Amino acid sequence: MKQAVVDAESPVPLILVIEDEPGDAQLIRLQLEEQGAQAYQIVLAVSLKDAETQVKQHKLVPNAILLDLNLPDSTGVATVRRCYQLFPDVPVVVLTGLDDQAATEAAIEAGAEDYLSKGSEGRWIRKAIRYAILRHERDASERLAMAVFRHAREAIMITDAEQQILQVNAAFSEITGYSADDVIGCTPAILNSGHHSADFFDQMFATLASKGSWEGEIWNRRKDGSLVVETMNISAVHDALGQVVQYVALFSDITQKKAAQDKVNYLAYHDALTNLPNRTLFMDRFQQALVSVRRTQSPLTLAFLDLDGFKAVNDTHGHAAGDFFIRSAV
The missing domain is CATH 3.40.50.2300 (Response regulator)
Incomplete structure (x- = not known):
């Protein structure tokens, strides 16, 4: 042509x-x-x-x-x-x-x-x-919003005012293990891990009602039963009359990050060899105890333990044997 x-x-x-x-x-x-x-x-x-x-x-x-x-x-x-x-x-x-x-x-x-x-x-x-x-x-802005929804690395979950799930994105399925067909029509309770009390959720929805949004960490359960720690932001969507018509939740999986941070925090206050509290944790607890005895006028006892002749164990049998001995002793 x-x-x-x-x-x-x-x-x-x-x-x-x-x-x-x-x-x-x-x-x-x-x-x-x-x-x-x-x-x-x-x-x-x-x-x-x-x-x-x-x-x-x-x-x-x-x-x-x-x-x-x-x-x-x-x-x-x-x-x-x-x-x-x-x-x-x-x-x-x-x-x-x-x-x-x-x-x-x-x-x-x-x-x-x-x-x-x-x-x-x-x-x-x-x-x-x-x-x-x-x-x-x-419809250009709507197509852009849908593209962001589909390709966002954060999980997105949209519910109606009664908390029935209307839509989830691919990242939601990747984090939770649930497909869209698994959860649409259900409530977010399908993710409940049992880790939080009823008061936790009461405070969450009280904050949503007063401020229109809530953010924090939450423990949920994946489809395979494993626990996942998420950092979550929930926003209430209102109509022209100010009535809530939808909730939009965005969350990310921080399970590994939190586990790593917990390990760092643990090692900061515990001996790496014996897992016993270290000097830093001892001083913190000792200061707390001093404050308590001053307030209550109750007695406080502090005991010291020492290992006599331990240097000879290291010198004779090596540090690996000495470490084994200490771990066995505690």
Whole structure:
């Protein structure tokens, strides 16, 4: 097919027509140009592969695609899905020569903005393209939000006002082991580990009610039964009347980080060889005891233990034997 010269920098909408029947393709071109040859830039392609090649070769950014469902390299609703794989951020209007409502509905379900029967009047084609572009621009922020939702590394869980789970993202499933099908319709209680008291959750929802958000650490249980420690932020979503309509929870798995921090804290106050409290912990507890006896006027006893002749054990049998002896003694 002979192509018109296309200016990739032009503000005129660029329409990619993917149609393998030359007569139909030329008719669509004429229909698009009925109100002026400069109304649209038009690129014709005979297959999905041809369309991909032309777009890459000429570095084109189509504003809309008119797509025949049945092409040499794809047929039916799969054509729509493959088209969106090649051109993920371009609105698609399906062209069909079949009066098949099921096929057109499937095409819409697959993401097509609209559909037209081949041979439709030019004004309907232009209207479908114009509205497809407008809807696509209007929904740009929603698509961005959905992309963030799908690809966020933080787990996201959305519930209704009654705490029934409406939606979770992939990170939620990765952290908890539960798929979306496992939890949608359930409440977050499905994650309850039993680690927290009822007072903990009462305070959580009291804070949500008074401040509109809550953040903190929470222990949950994965699908396989293992415990997971999470840092969580919950926000209440209100309608125009101020009523809570949803809760949005974002959380990250800090189990390993917390275990490492707990180990560092433990080693800071305990002897690495014997696991007994070290001098730092002793002084802390001793100071607390002094405060207590001064307040209560009760007696305090402090005992010292020493190992006589221990140096000889190290010198004679080596430090490994000495360490073994100490561990055995305690």
